[in-house]
Amino acid sequence: MNKAIISFVASLVIGFGLGYLVFGVVMGDSDKQPQVAQTEATKETTTTEDQKKKPETASVDEANILNSKGCLGCHAVDKLGLDGGVTGPDLSKAFTEVEGKHGKSLDEFLKEPTSAVMSSVIGGSPLTDEERAQVLDMLKQASEK
Numbered sequence: 001m002n003k004a005i006i007s008f009v010a011s012l013v014i015g016f017g018l019g020y021l022v023f024g025v026v027m028g029d030s031d032k033q034p035q036v037a038q039t040e041a042t043k044e045t046t047t048t049e050d051q052k053k054k055p056e057t058a059s060v061d062e063a064n065i066l067n068s069k070g071c072l073g074c075h076a077v078d079k080l081g082l083d084g085g086v087t088g089p090d091l092s093k094a095f096t097e098v099e100g101k102h103g104k105s106l107d108e109f110l111k112e113p114t115s116a117v118m119s120s121v122i123g124g125s126p127l128t129d130e131e132r133a134q135v136l137d138m139l140k141q142a143s144e145k
Contacts, residue, residue, distance in 0.1 A: 065131055065134040065135055073085050075088040075089065075091045076090050077090065077091045077092055077142050079145040091139055093143055094106060094139050094143075095139040096143045106136060107132065110132050
């Protein structure tokens with residue numbers, strides 16, 4: 001009896017979690033427009049000296065792919081100054097670490113993920129070749145910082 005209850009509760013939690021990811025993060029609310037994460041590059045500075053001290057960060061246009069595809073709902077990219085969710089790992093080192101963790105390059109992982117969560121997320125909204133190239137470029141920049 002206890003085993004059945006535990007299985008039911010575990011299934012319930014997994015079902016709601018995946019439902020949240022697919023319908024809340026990937027598909028989003030139709031009333032809300034994707035918001036671009038504020039980066040250091042979008043903040044106004046008053047002097048050239050201040051600009052020299054600030055780290056180089058992703059532009060608003062580059063960050064848009066991560067917002068529009070829902071990546072920043074679960075992940076952050078600290079090296080690019082992109083705040084995001086804390087559910088998933090920081091993607092600052094994903095370009096170099098995915099192959100060791102998943103046995104395939106980041107490009108291949110984005111085409112066909114091996115993790116259960118990312119399989120359902122990307123499977124529900126696959127990346128085009130252009131989108132994948134944009135994500136790869138951003139994450140490569142993050143890994144080089």
